[in-house]
Amino acid sequence: DAKTTQPNSMESNEEEPVHLPCNHSTISGTDYIHWYRQLPSQGPEYVIHGLTSNVNNRMASLAIAEDRKSSTLILHRATLRDAAVYYCILRYVFRGSTLGRLYFGRGTQLTVWP
Amino acid sequence: NAGVTQTPKFQVLKTGQSMTLQCAQDMNHEYMSWYRQDPGMGLRLIHYSVGAGITDQGEVPNGYNVSRSTTEDFPLRLLSAAPSQTSVYFCASKGTGGTDTQYFGPGTRLTVL
Numbered sequence: 001d002a003k004t005t006q007p008n009s010m011e012s013n014e015e016e017p018v019h020l021p022c023n024h025s026t027i028s029g030t031d032y033i034h035w036y037r038q039l040p041s042q043g044p045e046y047v048i049h050g051l052t053s054n055v056n057n058r059m060a061s062l063a064i065a066e067d068r069k070s071s072t073l074i075l076h077r078a079t080l081r082d083a084a085v086y087y088c089i090l091r092y093v094f095r096g097s098t099l100g101r102l103y104f105g106r107g108t109q110l111t112v113w114p
Numbered sequence: 115n116a117g118v119t120q121t122p123k124f125q126v127l128k129t130g131q132s133m134t135l136q137c138a139q140d141m142n143h144e145y146m147s148w149y150r151q152d153p154g155m156g157l158r159l160i161h162y163s164v165g166a167g168i169t170d171q172g173e174v175p176n177g178y179n180v181s182r183s184t185t186e187d188f189p190l191r192l193l194s195a196a197p198s199q200t201s202v203y204f205c206a207s208k209g210t211g212g213t214d215t216q217y218f219g220p221g222t223r224l225t226v227l
Contacts, residue, residue: 036216043118043218044157045205087156102216103207104149104156 004088009109012078020073020108022088027068034102035062035073038085041072044104047073047086083112116140118219120205126225127195134188135222137205143217145208146188150174150201151221157204163188195226 034049087107159172162165
């Protein structure tokens with residue numbers, strides 16, 4: 001399974017944009033890039049995912065490099081509630097569906113200062 | 115819609131005891147899985163199921179059993195608890211459609227003395 005590399009920690013001030021990087025140099029053509037986050041004492045929650053094109057949703061934006069070897073999760077205006085561990089995960093698509101297996105690394109601990 | 119529920123929230127066991135962690139989902143999801151999370155680590159997959167009657171091993175299956183008799187429930191059994199199984203356990207589910215989003219339960223914090 002393709003691996004991802006993320007910084008251990010990042011910091012931001014409230015209401016500033018945050019760019020969380022992820023390297024996935026061994027990504028295959030069928031791997032989707034997923035981001036989940038885990039708030040303190042909670043289970044992970046889905047943030048966003050994409051394959052090749054940049055993606056936006058109400059929580060964040062996902063910018064994917066043209067060669068797909070890296071991606072960046074963008075939080076446009078960080079809030080205190082965004083303080084969490086962010087996981088960048090690759091998924092394998094088989095026969096039109098993933099096998100549902102998520103491989104979590106240690107993720108990036110985001111600290112947001114008021 | 116309750117989503118994914120887990121019971122109990124906390125549990126303390128003695129070495130050698132057995133117990134079952136319960137997981138249920140009300141979203142009619144085919145896929146369910148169990149993860150464990152140790153301090154400072156990401157989640158590791160224990161077992162998963164792609165539908166009723168079908169289960170398979172993940173990365174760290176030793177010491178755990180699962181079964182899937184219904185779509186809704188996916189219990190995780192610890193046969194003989196060991197201190198190394200002290201961890202937080204998360205259950206997750208997803209549908210088979212293209213959205214691919216996994217929904218996680220709130221977790222069970224297990225301590226084995």
